[in-house]
Amino acid sequence: MNILHSTPQKDGFYMPAEFSAHDGCIMIFPHRRDSWQNGAYAARKAFAQVIGYISQSEKVTVCARYEDYDAARFLLPPYVRVVEMESDDAWARDVAPTFVTNGQTIRGIDWGFNAWGGLEDGLYFPWDKDNKMARKLCDLLEVDSYDRRDFILEGGSIHSDGEGTLLTTEACLLSRGRNPHLTKETIEQRLKENLGVQKVLWLPCGIYQDETNEHVDNICAFTAPGEVVLAWTDDTADPQYALSKRCWDYLMRVTDAQGRALKVHRLPLPKPVTITAEECDGLDDMDGEPTRRPGERLAASYVNFYIANAHVVVPQFGDEKDAAALAILQKLFPTRKVVGVYARDILIGGGNIHCITQQIPHAGSLQGGKSL
Amino acid sequence: MNILHSTPQKDGFYMPAEFSAHDGCIMIFPHRRDSWQNGAYAARKAFAQVIGYISQSEKVTVCARYEDYDAARFLLPPYVRVVEMESDDAWARDVAPTFVTNGQTIRGIDWGFNAWGGLEDGLYFPWDKDNKMARKLCDLLEVDSYDRRDFILEGGSIHSDGEGTLLTTEACLLSRGRNPHLTKETIEQRLKENLGVQKVLWLPCGIYQDETNEHVDNICAFTAPGEVVLAWTDDTADPQYALSKRCWDYLMRVTDAQGRALKVHRLPLPKPVTITAEECDGLDDMDGEPTRRPGERLAASYVNFYIANAHVVVPQFGDEKDAAALAILQKLFPTRKVVGVYARDILIGGGNIHCITQQIPHAGSLQGGKSL
Numbered sequence: 001m002n003i004l005h006s007t008p009q010k011d012g013f014y015m016p017a018e019f020s021a022h023d024g025c026i027m028i029f030p031h032r033r034d035s036w037q038n039g040a041y042a043a044r045k046a047f048a049q050v051i052g053y054i055s056q057s058e059k060v061t062v063c064a065r066y067e068d069y070d071a072a073r074f075l076l077p078p079y080v081r082v083v084e085m086e087s088d089d090a091w092a093r094d095v096a097p098t099f100v101t102n103g104q105t106i107r108g109i110d111w112g113f114n115a116w117g118g119l120e121d122g123l124y125f126p127w128d129k130d131n132k133m134a135r136k137l138c139d140l141l142e143v144d145s146y147d148r149r150d151f152i153l154e155g156g157s158i159h160s161d162g163e164g165t166l167l168t169t170e171a172c173l174l175s176r177g178r179n180p181h182l183t184k185e186t187i188e189q190r191l192k193e194n195l196g197v198q199k200v201l202w203l204p205c206g207i208y209q210d211e212t213n214e215h216v217d218n219i220c221a222f223t224a225p226g227e228v229v230l231a232w233t234d235d236t237a238d239p240q241y242a243l244s245k246r247c248w249d250y251l252m253r254v255t256d257a258q259g260r261a262l263k264v265h266r267l268p269l270p271k272p273v274t275i276t277a278e279e280c281d282g283l284d285d286m287d288g289e290p291t292r293r294p295g296e297r298l299a300a301s302y303v304n305f306y307i308a309n310a311h312v313v314v315p316q317f318g319d320e321k322d323a324a325a326l327a328i329l330q331k332l333f334p335t336r337k338v339v340g341v342y343a344r345d346i347l348i349g350g351g352n353i354h355c356i357t358q359q360i361p362h363a364g365s366l367q368g369g370k371s372l
Numbered sequence: 373m374n375i376l377h378s379t380p381q382k383d384g385f386y387m388p389a390e391f392s393a394h395d396g397c398i399m400i401f402p403h404r405r406d407s408w409q410n411g412a413y414a415a416r417k418a419f420a421q422v423i424g425y426i427s428q429s430e431k432v433t434v435c436a437r438y439e440d441y442d443a444a445r446f447l448l449p450p451y452v453r454v455v456e457m458e459s460d461d462a463w464a465r466d467v468a469p470t471f472v473t474n475g476q477t478i479r480g481i482d483w484g485f486n487a488w489g490g491l492e493d494g495l496y497f498p499w500d501k502d503n504k505m506a507r508k509l510c511d512l513l514e515v516d517s518y519d520r521r522d523f524i525l526e527g528g529s530i531h532s533d534g535e536g537t538l539l540t541t542e543a544c545l546l547s548r549g550r551n552p553h554l555t556k557e558t559i560e561q562r563l564k565e566n567l568g569v570q571k572v573l574w575l576p577c578g579i580y581q582d583e584t585n586e587h588v589d590n591i592c593a594f595t596a597p598g599e600v601v602l603a604w605t606d607d608t609a610d611p612q613y614a615l616s617k618r619c620w621d622y623l624m625r626v627t628d629a630q631g632r633a634l635k636v637h638r639l640p641l642p643k644p645v646t647i648t649a650e651e652c653d654g655l656d657d658m659d660g661e662p663t664r665r666p667g668e669r670l671a672a673s674y675v676n677f678y679i680a681n682a683h684v685v686v687p688q689f690g691d692e693k694d695a696a697a698l699a700i701l702q703k704l705f706p707t708r709k710v711v712g713v714y715a716r717d718i719l720i721g722g723g724n725i726h727c728i729t730q731q732i733p734h735a736g737s738l739q740g741g742k743s744l
Contacts, residue, residue: 002450003450066438066458066501069504069508070504073507073511078373081373081511081514082511083455083508083511083512084455084457084458084508085456086456132442136441136455136456139445139453139454139455140455140512
């Protein structure tokens with residue numbers, strides 16, 4: 001693994017869309033007792049279900065801490081690879097590299113990671129183990145790694161259409177806990193030169209109470225070039241309504257890098273999901289304080305799905321909208337099987353299926369989701 | 373990775389000779405402060421020299437603890453892969469899997485490891501991290517793993533000629549710290565069914581003061597089918613003389629699995645190497661006791677070399693016999709470049725170049741050292 005200090009754009013690399021072909025997927029075995037109730041027991045089973053689907057069409061590599069290796073190995077099927085790697089938590093989307101390709105080979109970007117806001121409004125301290133994972137994953141996979149540790153970014157805060165357009169949120173990327181010394185223009189420039197995109201679409205916000213400062217991957221995702229799904233509620237009394245409406249209005253008036261107006265599909269939100277007192281009782285305190293309070297609303301959204309080669313794996317909440325969300329996505333992904341995983345135990349940790357995955361694109365992926 | 377409970381022999385697998393083609397080599401980044409002087413600083417540099425040669429013709433994967441990853445990454449060239457893995461010490465030969473092949477694919481054997489003798493006469497406690505490495509390495513390499521944890525064996529105690537013959541020592545394999553509940557016949561049977569060999573040659577002993585209970589890889593090694601080198605001294609006053617002579621006499625009267633008498637090449641030993649007071653001062657105590665005493669003789673031997681695809685990497689001791697050992701080996705390995713690495717800093721840890729390496733055979737290796 002070479003550690004590179006040039007930029008992907010200069011080197012002819014760009015970030016393919018998630019709906020392009022994958023060579024594999026990186027995940028992390030959950031362990032953190034103040035993130036996941038009851039020693040992460042239920043979360044591990046939900047992760048295993050997600051892995052079960054993805055591994056049908058992609059090589060899944062699961063990072064487990066030394067002390068969790070045996071538990072991971074015996075919970076997961078033999079065709080899933082378990083590797084030893086320390087982590088602070090289990091959000092592969094945000095701590096694994098963002099991979100870029102030039103159509104022949106892939107490389108990884110090693111962004112700075114500060115637990116979603118560092119000492120300003122981050123979610124835990126320290127985060128050094130997470131921050132070291134991207135480089136080690138590049139080393140493991142034998143791909144070169146761009147050193148971008150001076151720029152704070154999480155994979156969950158960006159979506160690429162593979163045709164020159166990046167989707168992100170102002171709420172996250174302009175937050176005081178990320179890169180407050182940089183202007184919006186400079187941040188946009190960094191995104192362009194690292195992700196090989198020509199246009200950045202700045203959604204104003206994300207999902208209500210999303211503790212990542214409103215990552216884009218919980219509210220809006222590309223389903224094809226020129227097409228997105230947007231998390232939506234018709235309940236004007238819900239604080240989420242105004243957030244989704246602002247995004248809708250923005251998306252209605254912009255065009256992508258190819259000059260196309262976007263086709264926006266509304267994906268319904270489940271009814272507000274709140275954590276119970278019993279679930280809170282299963283969580284360790286952090287620095288003497290509870291990490292969740294009974295009745296706290298969690299940032300539940302069906303948009304937080306993962307697009308595998310053969311499946312789209314979608315969170316389910318035991319809500320009456322579960323089936324409708326699957327049906328909408330199945331129409332948008334006609335070549336893949338859309339499947340649901342009951343994900344309340346992932347949501348309790350603060351994210352969902354997209355957040356716990358990071359695709360390794362097929363090096364030969366072509367723009368627009370076609371693959372060699 | 374499947375964990376297998378059958379035997380390699382039944383499944384049509386056998387252990388190829390080290391002089392067959394390799395796909396790669398596994399090593400471990402040293403860290404143990406009671407094994408390696410001055411925080412393993414000098415040892416790391418010697419390891420890096422060994423890696424430098426091997427990596428010219430084989431993919432080297434170096435296991436580093438979480439806290440050593442950065443040090444390993446910056447010391448080693450970019451084409452060497454560094455992966456995170458906990459270990460108790462740095463002896464890949466003894467803790468990495470022994471690989472077997474059926475000519476099409478490889479599998480690993482996960483022997484039990486108890487630090488060369490467990491509570492009987494082992495060298496450290498605990499050894500659980502070492503004992504877990506073989507399975508994790510198979511997982512990492514995506515090869516199936518035979519679970520042989522109920523049988524204590526280290527890779528340094530066996531040499532295969534790839535044509536049905538195994539070389540080992542009675543001193544080690546019949547020691548009370550290995551498998552004292554098993555008879556010699558049962559142990560031989562286990563070797564045959566796991567390594568796919570038809571004949572086991574039992575050298576009586578190894579190198580004087582070799583704290584592995586006299587591993588074969590420090591005294592005798594195959595250089596070709598039907599040919600071995602034997603560590604030798606002409607000094608009849610040296611306690612090593614009787615040990616080498618007993619091995620010589622044994623080798624003179626046996627035949628290998630193919631019915632051949634063995635051609636035995638004497639490889640001179642360096643003058644006795646003893647550890648200095650200054651070197652001892654650089655070692656941490658273990659459980660309040662020094663691990664070495666000034667003047668203690670170390671088990672130095674040129675036989676502890678590694679046969680890479682393009683090189684034979686041979687320990688050097690600053691001894692007048694250094695050059696002669698290289699010259700003898702160069703004649704025996706005409707298709708490879710024989711190179712020396714000054715290895716005193718590896719020897720202080722208790723072994724040498726062969727002990728810190730484990731080859732990953734090329735799956736298509738044919739018997740007798742030919743490769744596809």
